[in-house]
Amino acid sequence: MKKIITSAFLLMAAAIHLHAQPAPVKNAAKAVFSLTTFRADGSILESSHGVFIDNNGTAIADWASFVGADHAVVIDATGKKMDVEYLIGADEIYDVAKFHVNGKTTAATLATTPTAAGSPIYLVGYAVRQPEIITAKVKNVETFMDQYPYYIMDMQVPDNTKSCPFVNEKGQVVGLYQQTKTYEIHATSAQYPTSFTATGVSANDPVLRLSSIPTAIADDLDQAIIGLMLTSQTADSAKYARTVSQFIDKFPNASEGYTSRAQFYVNHNNFEAADRDLQTCLQKAENKDDAHFTYARLMYQKEIYKKDIPYESWTLDRALQEAQTAYEINPLSLYKHLQAQILYTKAEFQQAYDLLMSITDSDRLKPELLYEAAQCKTMLQAPKEETLALLDSAVACFSKPYTIDAAPYFLARANLRDEMGEYRKAITDYNQYDSLMVGRLGVDFFYQREQCEVKGRQFQQALNDIELCTQLEPREPLYFAEKASLQLRVNMKKEALATAEQCIALDPDNADGYLIKGIAEVQLGNKKAGMVSLNKAKELGHEQAQTIIDKYK
Numbered sequence: 001m002k003k004i005i006t007s008a009f010l011l012m013a014a015a016i017h018l019h020a021q022p023a024p025v026k027n028a029a030k031a032v033f034s035l036t037t038f039r040a041d042g043s044i045l046e047s048s049h050g051v052f053i054d055n056n057g058t059a060i061a062d063w064a065s066f067v068g069a070d071h072a073v074v075i076d077a078t079g080k081k082m083d084v085e086y087l088i089g090a091d092e093i094y095d096v097a098k099f100h101v102n103g104k105t106t107a108a109t110l111a112t113t114p115t116a117a118g119s120p121i122y123l124v125g126y127a128v129r130q131p132e133i134i135t136a137k138v139k140n141v142e143t144f145m146d147q148y149p150y151y152i153m154d155m156q157v158p159d160n161t162k163s164c165p166f167v168n169e170k171g172q173v174v175g176l177y178q179q180t181k182t183y184e185i186h187a188t189s190a191q192y193p194t195s196f197t198a199t200g201v202s203a204n205d206p207v208l209r210l211s212s213i214p215t216a217i218a219d220d221l222d223q224a225i226i227g228l229m230l231t232s233q234t235a236d237s238a239k240y241a242r243t244v245s246q247f248i249d250k251f252p253n254a255s256e257g258y259t260s261r262a263q264f265y266v267n268h269n270n271f272e273a274a275d276r277d278l279q280t281c282l283q284k285a286e287n288k289d290d291a292h293f294t295y296a297r298l299m300y301q302k303e304i305y306k307k308d309i310p311y312e313s314w315t316l317d318r319a320l321q322e323a324q325t326a327y328e329i330n331p332l333s334l335y336k337h338l339q340a341q342i343l344y345t346k347a348e349f350q351q352a353y354d355l356l357m358s359i360t361d362s363d364r365l366k367p368e369l370l371y372e373a374a375q376c377k378t379m380l381q382a383p384k385e386e387t388l389a390l391l392d393s394a395v396a397c398f399s400k401p402y403t404i405d406a407a408p409y410f411l412a413r414a415n416l417r418d419e420m421g422e423y424r425k426a427i428t429d430y431n432q433y434d435s436l437m438v439g440r441l442g443v444d445f446f447y448q449r450e451q452c453e454v455k456g457r458q459f460q461q462a463l464n465d466i467e468l469c470t471q472l473e474p475r476e477p478l479y480f481a482e483k484a485s486l487q488l489r490v491n492m493k494k495e496a497l498a499t500a501e502q503c504i505a506l507d508p509d510n511a512d513g514y515l516i517k518g519i520a521e522v523q524l525g526n527k528k529a530g531m532v533s534l535n536k537a538k539e540l541g542h543e544q545a546q547t548i549i550d551k552y553k
Contacts, residue, residue, distance in 0.1 A: 021133055024171025025122045029131040031108035031173075032124055032164060033076045035061050035084075037069035040212065045069050049126050051165040051173055052105040053194055057082070059105070060176065060193040062163040063090040063097040066211045070238075074101055079128045086246055088216040089196025092207045094144070095178055096193035100216065108165065110190050111172035114149040117141050122167050123157060123177060132158070139184070144192075151175050151187040165190065200226030203243070204234060214242040217250050225256050232260065240264065255285035259294040266298050271311040274298065289330035293338065296322035300342055316346050333359040337369065344372070349379045367409055370394040374412070384420050391416060407436040414452075423456030443472040447479065450486075459490050477507040484516040488523075496520045511540035515548070522552050 031052045037045040045068060050061025059074065066072065072084035082101040090097040115121060117138050125132035136155035144150050151166065151174065165173045166187045175187030198216035200223035202208060208215050215231065218224045224247060231243045241264060248257035258281035265274035278295045285291040299319035302311070320342045327335040336359050343352035353376035360369045374390035391413040398406040414429030430449045434441065446465045453462035466486055469479040480503035487496035497520035503513035518533030531552065538545035 021122060021135065022169050022171070025124065025133060025167055025169065026171075028108045028165065028167045028171040028173065029124050029126075029133065030077045030106045032126045032131065033059070033074040034126050035065060035072060035074050035163070037065050037072040039068065040070035048163045049161070050074070050163055050176070051190070052076070052107045053110060053173070053190070054107045055105055057085075057101040057103055057105050058088070058098065059101060060096060060098050060190060062095050062176065062178070063092060063207070064095055065163070066090070066097055066099075066213060068210065068212075070212045072213060075128075076105060077126070077128060077131070084213060086214045086216045086243075087208055087211060088198050089193065089202070090205075090207050091193070092210075094188045094192065096176060096188050098193045098196040099213075108167070109170075109172045110194060111168055111170075111174045112191075114141055114189075115151065115168050115174050120169060121151070121153065121174060122169075123155075123161060124165050124167055125158070125161050126164060132161075134161075136185075148189040148192045149175070150189065153185040153187070155185050157185060198227070199223055201230065203227045203230040209234060212236060212239050214239055214246055217243070217247050219250075221251055221254060224251060225254075228256060228260055237264070237268070253284050253286055255281050255287055255291050255294070258285070259291070259298075262294070262298060266302060266306075269306065269309055271302065271309075271314060275313065289326045289332070289335070292322045292326035292329065293335055296320070296326065296338055296342070300338065300345070304345065316342055320346075333362045333365065337365065340372065344376060344379075347379075349376045352376050353380070367394040367397040367406075370397070371409060371412060374416075384416065388413070388416055388420070402432065402436060404436050407433055410436070418452045418455075421455075423452055424458075426452050427456055427458060427461070443469050443476075443479075446472070447482075450482070454486065454489075459486065462486055463490070475506060477503045477510050477513065480506065481510060481512040481516065484513070484520075488516055488520055493520050493523050497524065509540055511537045511542035511545070514540065515542050515545055519548065527552065 033050055033052065035048045035050050039045050046065035048062055048065040050059050052059045066087065073081055074084065075081050080103065082103040085100050085102050088098040088100060115138055117140055119138050121136055121138050123134045123136065134155070134157065136153045138151055139154045140152040142150040142152070157177065161177055162179055164177050166175050166177060167173050173190045175189050178186040178188055180186050198218045200218055202215045202218070205215070215227070218227055228243065228247050231240050244257060244261045244264060248261065251257060258277045262274040262277040262281070265271070265277065278298065281291045282288065282295070296319045299314045299322065300316070302314055303316050303319065320339060323335055323338045323342060327339070336355055340352045340355035343355065353373050356369045356373040356376065360366055362369065370390050371394050374387045374394070377387040377390060391409060394409040395406065395413060410429045410433040414426045414433060417426035417429060427449070430452060446468050450462045450465035450469065453465060463486055466479060466483045470483055473479055480499055484496045484499035484503060487499055496516060500513050500517035500520060503510055504517065507513065514533045514537035518530045518537060521533055522530030531549065534545055534549050534552070538549065
């Protein structure tokens with residue numbers, strides 16, 4: 001543990017060293033501040049210190065105080081309180097962080113050359129009136145990351161100097177005091193945290209994500225947009241909202257900030273606030289077509305997924321108008337595609353189909369457009385052959401070896417071929433879909449394929465699939481009833497009886513289970529028991545039970 005000295009001794013030590021402290025050292029105290037971080041419930045998390053490194057609110061301090069913090073404040077040497085707006089960078093190993101506060105600040109000068117071992121050094125404390133300044137000597141200087149000095153001092157410090165700066169005789173900040181478990185006092189070079197900069201991937205930094213305080217938006221717009229996207233995927237809603245506001249403040253003419261916040265408001269059912277942001281976006285954004293498109297897209301999404309929450313000014317007709325305006329400004333197929341989707345939702349299937357077919361020359365969207373055109377044909381009750389031709393074209397957009405991108409189109413064609421009675425071809429498509437989605441499929445798919453395999457008289461494959469269904473859902477009697485029925489169909493009588501009994505054990509009132517059990521018992525020569533089971537199926541309301549009873553009588 002570090003040596004602890006009494007307040008009286010500290011005051012005496014400060015008085016002893018007062019005459020030896022150069023004026024620039026005392027002046028550096030103007031840049032020192034107190035730092036307090038808070039949990040989400042408002043309770044204090046940590047108390048620490050730091051130093052301002054420019055006049056615009058940029059500061060450095062320890063990182064540990066920010067871990068788990070929801071928000072933070074600093075109080076400068078004049079007593080002025082400022083909120084921490086965002087984090088710029090941090091290092092967990094060296095326990096340093098760079099961040100920004102909302103206000104003008106008094107900055108300290110950073111040392112550009114290392115302080116040599118044996119040189120005097122000063123630990124500058126924090127106080128609004130008369131900060132303590134403790135004089136010491138550098139015991140040793142190490143180097144980390146091949147360029148930054150790491151200082152070791154053998155001295156005594158009070159408890160209330162966590163992350164206070166060490167300065168040289170010129171008053172230049174050398175490093176930040178690091179609390180350790182040894183008698184030695186360490187200081188990480190101030191140059192290191194000062195070098196931190198925000199990039200597009202800063203939002204994904206696992207260290208910065210340990211705090212709920214927003215991460216800085218990059219200075220480059222493209223990088224900032226990447227950061228905004230990553231924050232939407234990784235941060236909680238409150239942190240994301242603050243990040244979006246920060247983006248808008250930094251790039252007031254970029255549409256991405258307003259549209260991102262509008263999407264946030266839509267997600268939280270605040271359509272009025274979303275509409276305000278979208279209106280502002282139309283006024284300020286340089287890319288007017290994108291602003292109109294996003295307006296249309298968000299209105300469309302609201303009408304699709306949140307139609308039960310009324311907001312009178314947002315309608316499908318207005319969404320269509322905004323999408324048309326976007327296309328008039330810049331004739332992108334993307335904008336016409338949205339028009340088609342809106343028309344489909346309005347049940348104007350022929351118009352939607354015509355629009356989709358007019359833009360199928362888009363390489364990137366072609367299979368998706370053909371699939372949606374096929375859906376239009378289905379809703380128009382067109383001959384299934386016309387729908388199949390469109391799905392054939394969608395599948396033909398991909399080449400072997402197929403990737404997972406092709407999977408939805410094989411499944412859609414399999415379903416249609418199943419409906420058309422082309423069972424063997426449907427099974428081939430189902431199998432292709434299975435190979436592309438391996439490890440991602442649930443019991444519903446295997447039951448669906450089993451039904452098609454039975455109709456296509458592919459009984460062994462069907463048995464394999466229904467067995468898989470019983471393994472995936474061992475408490476579902478439906479699959480055991482289907483398995484027993486299929487076993488009976490291929491003359492596996494004993495197996496069918498055992499499976500039917502499993503079905504009944506899961507659901508004692510399962511009429512299918514009793515019917516299959518009764519048939520198996522009769523066919524195995526136990527007619528008396530079989531008739532009891534068949535009559536139980538009849539009591540439970542099975543429509544075919546009486547016919548089978550009459551047959552075996």
